[in-house]
Amino acid sequence: MTTVLTLIDHPDGAVARTSRETLTLARQLAEQADQPLHAVALAPVADEVVKELGELGASVVHSIEHPSLDADAAAPAVAEVLRQLMEQLAPSAVLGPASDRGAAVLAHLAARTDLPLAANCTAITPVETGWELTRVRWGGVLYEDAHLDAPTALLTVAPHQVAAAPATMPATVERRVHAPVLDDDLHVTRIVDREELSSGVSLATAPVVFAGGRGMGNAEGFAILEELAGLLGGAVGCSRVATNAGWRSHNDQVGQTGTRVAPDLYVACGISGATQHWVGCMHAKRILAINTDPEAPMVTRADDAVVGDVHDFLPALVEEIRTRQG
Amino acid sequence: MRILVCVKRVPSPGAKITLTEDGSRIDTRHLGFTISPHEECAVEEAVQLAAAHGGSATVLTLGPASAEEQLRNAIAMGIDHGVLLPIDEDEWDPRAVASAITDAIHTLEAEDGAFDLLLFGNESADAGNFQVGVRVATALGRAIVDGVKGVEVVDGTVRVRRSVPDGFTVHALPVPAVLAVKEGLNLPRYPAMRGRLTAKKATIRQLPPTPRTGGLRTLRLRAPQQEQTPTRILGSGAQAAPAAADILEEVGLL
Ligand SMILES: Cc1cc2nc3c(=O)[nH]c(=O)nc-3n(C[C@H](O)[C@H](O)[C@H](O)COP(=O)(O)OP(=O)(O)OC[C@H]3O[C@@H](n4cnc5c(N)ncnc54)[C@H](O)[C@@H]3O)c2cc1C
Ligand SMILES: Nc1ncnc2c1ncn2[C@@H]1O[C@H](COP(=O)(O)O)[C@@H](O)[C@H]1O
Numbered sequence: 001m002t003t004v005l006t007l008i009d010h011p012d013g014a015v016a017r018t019s020r021e022t023l024t025l026a027r028q029l030a031e032q033a034d035q036p037l038h039a040v041a042l043a044p045v046a047d048e049v050v051k052e053l054g055e056l057g058a059s060v061v062h063s064i065e066h067p068s069l070d071a072d073a074a075a076p077a078v079a080e081v082l083r084q085l086m087e088q089l090a091p092s093a094v095l096g097p098a099s100d101r102g103a104a105v106l107a108h109l110a111a112r113t114d115l116p117l118a119a120n121c122t123a124i125t126p127v128e129t130g131w132e133l134t135r136v137r138w139g140g141v142l143y144e145d146a147h148l149d150a151p152t153a154l155l156t157v158a159p160h161q162v163a164a165a166p167a168t169m170p171a172t173v174e175r176r177v178h179a180p181v182l183d184d185d186l187h188v189t190r191i192v193d194r195e196e197l198s199s200g201v202s203l204a205t206a207p208v209v210f211a212g213g214r215g216m217g218n219a220e221g222f223a224i225l226e227e228l229a230g231l232l233g234g235a236v237g238c239s240r241v242a243t244n245a246g247w248r249s250h251n252d253q254v255g256q257t258g259t260r261v262a263p264d265l266y267v268a269c270g271i272s273g274a275t276q277h278w279v280g281c282m283h284a285k286r287i288l289a290i291n292t293d294p295e296a297p298m299v300t301r302a303d304d305a306v307v308g309d310v311h312d313f314l315p316a317l318v319e320e321i322r323t324r325q326g
Numbered sequence: 327m328r329i330l331v332c333v334k335r336v337p338s339p340g341a342k343i344t345l346t347e348d349g350s351r352i353d354t355r356h357l358g359f360t361i362s363p364h365e366e367c368a369v370e371e372a373v374q375l376a377a378a379h380g381g382s383a384t385v386l387t388l389g390p391a392s393a394e395e396q397l398r399n400a401i402a403m404g405i406d407h408g409v410l411l412p413i414d415e416d417e418w419d420p421r422a423v424a425s426a427i428t429d430a431i432h433t434l435e436a437e438d439g440a441f442d443l444l445l446f447g448n449e450s451a452d453a454g455n456f457q458v459g460v461r462v463a464t465a466l467g468r469a470i471v472d473g474v475k476g477v478e479v480v481d482g483t484v485r486v487r488r489s490v491p492d493g494f495t496v497h498a499l500p501v502p503a504v505l506a507v508k509e510g511l512n513l514p515r516y517p518a519m520r521g522r523l524t525a526k527k528a529t530i531r532q533l534p535p536t537p538r539t540g541g542l543r544t545l546r547l548r549a550p551q552q553e554q555t556p557t558r559i560l561g562s563g564a565q566a567a568p569a570a571a572d573i574l575e576e577v578g579l580l
Pocket of ligand 2: 332333334335362364365386387388389420423445446447448449450451453454455456457458459
């Protein structure tokens with residue numbers, strides 16, 4: 001019987017959230033096709049991870065043991081391992097999370113097997129002539145329904161679109177060790193060094209983001225956003241106009257080609273709310289827009305808005321916060 | 327140093343994406359066209375590297391005849407040559423695109439020698455397939471790193487920085503190499519008048535690709551349901567500050 005094979009990430013001894021989401025979609029596919037669900041993980045695989053995989057419905061975990069397949073592993077090497085497993089197991093589908101590593105590994109697997117690959121999927125169903133699937137386009141503002149014609153379905157699963165859920169019947173997991181033989185060439189792009197970003201509140205995980213756009217006027221205009229972020233333990237974000245003007249570093253950019261954020265509160269200051277910016281902040285729990293234009297898309301989509309000049313409102317907000325903080 | 331950059335013509339939607347009636351594509355009647363910001367950085371990097379190391383840069387696209395506009399924009403930024411792989415549709419499946427680009431590279435390299443660097447965007451703006459660069463690199467047997475935000479070429483080695491959530495990882499590849507780059511790599515220049523004049527007159531090389539099927543076929547596009555709750559207006563200036571501070575309290579920040 002063939003299988004559904006799923007690549008998972010398990011940093012810090014737990015299955016990553018995007019991998020749990022991927023396993024949930026993979027399990028639905030396996031159930032529809034009446035096939036067992038297998039997981040693939042780089043060694044060492046903690047007992048806790050194996051247990052979690054069982055709860056998510058995996059009956060086999062392939063633990064990949066190779067000296068070069070560590071945290072610095074090159075994507076083609078991991079892809080080659082998946083290719084070898086595909087030869088052995090003839091899976092009907094291979095899935096991975098659309099994480100940085102997952103996206104790269106699946107692309108290399110698709111290239112090495114010359115199979116089609118559907119990136120950032122949210123749903124998939126087998127049909128007579130292959131599969132029908134849904135994927136996100138434009139960084140998340142559009143869905144595409146597509147038909148996949150392939151001997152084996154390869155896909156990555158879009159983050160935070162499938163709700164991770166345990167299986168109704170947890171499986172007993174069999175751990176299989178796989179020690180692949182890999183060509184030296186496969187490791188050429190291995191990590192040779194790392195540079196940590198200076199610590200501080202990171203944009204991606206800050207509880208509140210004060211983001212500025214063209215309406216901030218210039219680089220100096222962002223000082224007040226720094227002050228607000230400092231007062232509340234938040235981070236400063238910006239639109240692409242601010243990055244392109246050289247007012248802010250690209251590390252601060254929110255949006256399709258910047259960072260996706262999901263804070264408790266997103267404060268959009270002088271940002272119009274173009275689709276490519278919106279996809280970066282739409283998962284915020286609450287959005288407050290400050291804009292002179294009441295018709296700006298950011299204002300009409302926000303929960304709350306101040307229709308006025310950022311230069312009038314923001315200093316008053318700083319004062320109000322200082323008063324309340326005592 | 328010989329460099330090739332691959333770009334894709336995409337519509338440039340504003341605050342809302344409108345679809346055609348049958349839902350098969352974006353309604354582009356009132357839209358301009360552009361390339362992904364990642365690809366703009368790839369173009370800028372190619373211009374800078376060719377200037378720093380000597381050599382030439384070529385821009386290539388597979389798309390409708392109108393995609394010449396994107397090639398000319400790249401030439402206006404300082405790219406030397408433009409190559410169009412003309413197709414009748416708006417886009418092809420990524421596997422078909424990659425194989426057509428690979429063929430074109432074989433043709434171009436047979437004439438003038440190998441490209442030291444092939445530059446791609448990390449993902450196209452519209453389709454976001456995350457794969458064309460990897461497929462081309464694999465077909466040519468060259469190493470590729472994606473998510474690239476820093477490039478340095480020293481003595482035949484390309485040292486790149488790849489952005490990861492907590493910083494950067496560093497990789498060292500032999501030339502010829504392939505890179506899929508991300509916005510933030512550099513600050514793309516605004517084309518100068520002279521560049522735009524050169525671009526207007528430049529000859530675009532046409533290399534019609536052989537049609538092929540890829541395996542992934544769009545059935546329809548859909549905009550996700552968005553519940554629109556009315557926006558609460560707090561005020562128009564300084565006097566809105568207390569109401570905004572109340573929100574900070576409600577979400578537990580104060
Ligand atoms: C493929 C692609 C990817 C992109 N990726 C991104 C991305 O990742 N992130 C991103 O941000 N953009 C991205 N963009 C660009 C995006 O389309 C917009 O151009 C950009 O977001 C606009 O930035 P902005 O809102 O600051 O500027 P504008 O659209 O010019 O808006 C400025 C706003 O400020 C208001 N304003 C002006 N003065 C004041 C004042 N004194 N007080 C209050 N309000 C004021 C105006 O009313 C207006 O609404 C991308 C574009 C493309 C084509
Ligand atoms: N039609 C095309 N013509 C030229 N280059 C392309 C085309 N489609 C994709 N690319 C390149 O491949 C990269 C990745 O695209 P994708 O795999 O579609 O996400 C893009 O950023 C471009 O550099």
